[in-house]
Structure formats: structure tokens, C-alpha cells
Amino acid sequence: MIDVSLRIGILDLLLKLKEEVGTSYLFITHDFGAARYFSAKGGGSIAVMYLGKIVEVAAAEEVIQNPLHPYTKALISSVPVADPELSRKRKPLKLKSLDIPSPLNPPSGCKFHTRCPYSKDICSKVEPELKEVSPGHYVACHLYQG
Numbered sequence: 001m002i003d004v005s006l007r008i009g010i011l012d013l014l015l016k017l018k019e020e021v022g023t024s025y026l027f028i029t030h031d032f033g034a035a036r037y038f039s040a041k042g043g044g045s046i047a048v049m050y051l052g053k054i055v056e057v058a059a060a061e062e063v064i065q066n067p068l069h070p071y072t073k074a075l076i077s078s079v080p081v082a083d084p085e086l087s088r089k090r091k092p093l094k095l096k097s098l099d100i101p102s103p104l105n106p107p108s109g110c111k112f113h114t115r116c117p118y119s120k121d122i123c124s125k126v127e128p129e130l131k132e133v134s135p136g137h138y139v140a141c142h143l144y145q146g
Contacts, residue, residue, distance in 0.1 A: 011038050018042060032079055036060045045136075048072045051103050051111040054130055058137040068139040070116045093117065110142065118143055 002010075011034065017023060027038050039046050039060035046063045048056040048071065056069040067073045070093065077092040095115045101107050107114050113123035122142050130140040 007034060008037065011041075014038070015042050032064065032076065036064055048075065051101065051106050053111055053127075054140065055112065056137075056139045056141075057130070062137055066137070068133065068137070068144060069112075069141050070118055070143075071112045074115075110140075 014025060014027075015038070018025065025038075025042070025044075027035065029035050035046050038044070044060070045057055046060050047054050048063065048069065050071045056063060056067065056072045058066075063072060064076060067076050074093040074095060077090060081087040081090060094117055096117055096119070097115045099114070101111065101114055107124070109125045109127055110116070110119070110123040111127075113119040116123065120142060126142070128140045128142050128145055130138050131145065132138050133144045
């Protein structure tokens with residue numbers, strides 16, 4: 001694990017190369033802080049994946065401030081908050097199950113339905129499409145397919 005200042009230095013170097021060479025990046029991480037920094041500085045979007053499927057895509061701040069997919073909500077609610085007062089106000093999303101399905105034999109329908117506290121019958125049968133629910137914000141969830 002590298003420290004925060006070194007991590008930011010590496011991300012800044014990648015962003016500088018992006019500008020100078022005109023490259024694009026697919027930056028894969030479990031670190032929302034790094035994803036937010038990299039996406040915001042680089043003018044990009046965040047795509048959240050679950051078991052190999054994209055479940056939500058939007059600008060970095062939109063995904064973090066207004067997560068729609070239950071998996072995205074669970075991820076963001078699990079990020080520690082240093083401020084004790086803010087930490088007490090947060091309500092972590094309670095999952096139906098902590099067991100992660102096998103990526104080699106994923107569940108039918110929505111891949112997250114076995115853990116999702118909002119799942120409905122359709123979730124276990126039909127895989128939701130990634131649809132634009134507000135300008136530039138896409139989500140693959142039956143809660144928003146309406």
C-alpha cells in the first residue's frame with residue numbers, strides 16, 4: 001500500500017501524460033477517493049461494476065453525491081468518514097446477504113438481487129438494462145426502469 005501523497009503524485013502524473021499524449025485511461029480501483037480525484041481532475045466519469053457488469057455510470061460527483069444503484073449505495077455507505085458527527089448521521093445500507101455470488105456462476109437476472117434489500121421478483125428473472133435516468137446518469141436497476 002502506498003501513502004496518500006505518493007498515490008496523488010502518481011495520479012497527477014497519469015493525468016499529465018493524458019494531457020500531453022492525448023491518451024485515455026480505464027482506471028480500475030476499489031478506492032472511491034482515488035476514483036473521485038482521478039475522474040474529477042480528468043473530466044471523466046465513474047462506472048461502477050458488480051460481478052463484471054456495469055451497474056451505474058455518471059460524472060464522479062454525481063455518482064458519489066447521488067448514487068442510485070443499491071450496490072453503489074452500499075459501496076459509498078461503507079467508506080469511513082473521519083467526522084464523528086457525520087459518521088453518526090450516516091445510515092449504512094443493510095444488505096440481504098453478505099455472501100458474494102460466484103462470478104463463474106452468477107445469479108440470473110440482476111447480479112446483485114441476492115444481496116439487494118430492495119429486490120423484487122423481476123430482479124431474479126430479468127437482467128436490467130443500463131438506462132439514462134437523468135442527463136448523463138445511467139443505471140441498470142429495475143427500481144429505475146419505470
